[in-house]
Amino acid sequence: MLEVFVLLAVIALMFHIGSFLFSILALVALVFFIFPGVYAMLFGAPLTITSKRRFSAMLELGKFKKSDVVYDLGCGDGRVIHKISKEGVKKAIGYELSIPTFLVAIVRKWVVRGEEEIRFGNFWNQDYEKATVLICFLLPDSMKQFEKKIWPKLPKGARVLSNDAQMKNVKPEKELHKVYLYLKK
Ligand SMILES: C[S@@+](CC[C@H](N)C(=O)[O-])C[C@H]1O[C@@H](n2cnc3c(N)ncnc32)[C@H](O)[C@@H]1O
Known part of the structure; x- marks a missing residue:
């Protein structure tokens, strides 16, 4: 969008x-x-910021723990992954591919003295072996790609919090305000 x-x-x-x-x-x-x-x-998805209501739903469904390693797949301006880092998780990492948006996220992190990691990169090509939680806010078609490409490789016990878009063949454990919680069994 900023482009x-x-x-x-x-x-x-x-x-x-x-x-x-x-x-x-x-x-x-x-x-x-x-x-x-x-x-x-x-x-992936154009830049859209998660609403407060949906973010509260994420917190409620995500039940973040000290041991969690959380990835935001397309972190936008970084505010969601920043707030999650403040939940006391072990690691909070956001990937962003749009250069202007990535620069905004870096400046934002610096201003708020965030402890999250903002990485420039394509989330489709990353390794989520150590992930315990993945945050998605993707287009419906991208969520289908997620189901084929990323979901099968996630470790057992990993949770996926998807804002708005659903996987086609995997049933969510819970739903709240259109945030879907999936659990890898
Ligand atoms: C809908 S926004 C979500 C922003 C933030 N996660 C939130 O929930 O407020 C999606 C973001 O993902 C980024 N994005 C889309 N495809 C990507 C990709 N393949 N790799 C990294 N970032 C991507 C977009 O540039 C955009 O900033």
């Missing part, structure tokens, strides 16, 4: 400066800067 604003700002600057060389350089830089976020938007 759209960056794109418009650079196009406006290109017209304002009017240099052909600047325009070419700006366009090349933009492609690299914007591409990961567009991919994330299409094959």
Whole structure:
């Protein structure tokens, strides 16, 4: 989402400066800067922040413990994984692929002196061997991919808290305000 604003700002600057060389350089830089976020938007989910009501549901369903290693699959501006880190979990890690959103999350973590880890990367390609909780807020089709690609590799006992989207062939243990809790058996 932030990519759209960056794109418009650079196009406006290109017209304002009017240099052909600047325009070419700006366009090349933009492609690299914007591409990961567009991919994330299409094959994960666009940036949408979890509401307070849904976050409370996550806390209630998640029952976070000291031993939990929590991953946020697409952490956006990092506020959800930050709040979870404050629940006293062992580790709280957020992956984000959109460059502008990742930079916002890093600045945010620095401002609030967060203890969460914000990592730039594609959550589809990570290892969740040590995960005890995964947080998802994905598009329905991406949740189907999650069911095929990530769910089968999760360790026994892992919990998945999915905001809004459901898996097709796995039944949630519980549901609260459209947050679904899945347990890997
Ligand atoms: C719906 S937002 C969720 C933000 C946050 N987790 C929350 O609950 O408030 C989804 C985020 O996932 C990011 N994303 C989508 N696909 C991704 C991928 N493959 N790897 C890393 N981040 C991704 C998007 O850029 C976006 O910021």
